[in-house]
Amino acid sequence: MEPDKNTLIYTIIGTIPIGSVASYGQVAALAGYPQNARLVGRLLKEMPNDSTIPWHRVVNSLGKISFAVGSDKYQQQRQKLLLEGVTFKNEKVNMREHQWL
DNA sequence: TTCTTGACGCGCA
DNA sequence: ATGCGCGCCAAGA
Numbered sequence: 001m002e003p004d005k006n007t008l009i010y011t012i013i014g015t016i017p018i019g020s021v022a023s024y025g026q027v028a029a030l031a032g033y034p035q036n037a038r039l040v041g042r043l044l045k046e047m048p049n050d051s052t053i054p055w056h057r058v059v060n061s062l063g064k065i066s067f068a069v070g071s072d073k074y075q076q077q078r079q080k081l082l083l084e085g086v087t088f089k090n091e092k093v094n095m096r097e098h099q100w101l
Numbered sequence: 102t103t104c105t106t107g108a109c110g111c112g113c114a
Numbered sequence: 115a116t117g118c119g120c121g122c123c124a125a126g127a
Binding site for chain 3: 033035036037038039042046
């Protein structure tokens with residue numbers, strides 16, 4: 001396997017503090033891949049379920065969860081964020097208060 | 102090997 | 115605010 005990008009990305013996501021969120025694009029940029037937000041999404045999708053990384057703190061640039069509203073995954077992520085004190089406004093995170101960086 | 106997909110993002114109308 | 119097109123690029127069919 002090629003742990004390079006993966007490890008770096010996972011590490012970065014791991015540094016997102018509780019109560020805040022980052023966009024796929026931001027994480028990608030920090031990892032040195034500006035322009036490739038999809039890379040982040042793909043890795044998260046293929047990440048092992050037993051991993052402890054806070055994947056739920058990653059949302060799209062609009063502050064919305066990248067899953068169909070009402071879907072199982074959507075509910076899960078929303079719930080995790082709510083538990084950390086993240087507030088929403090019409091299915092969108094209040095970026096003004098929770099945006100990382 | 103080519104074509105389609107997709108946990109994205111940005112510029113423009 | 116909303117929709118559309120295009121760029122990105124690895125995985126799957």
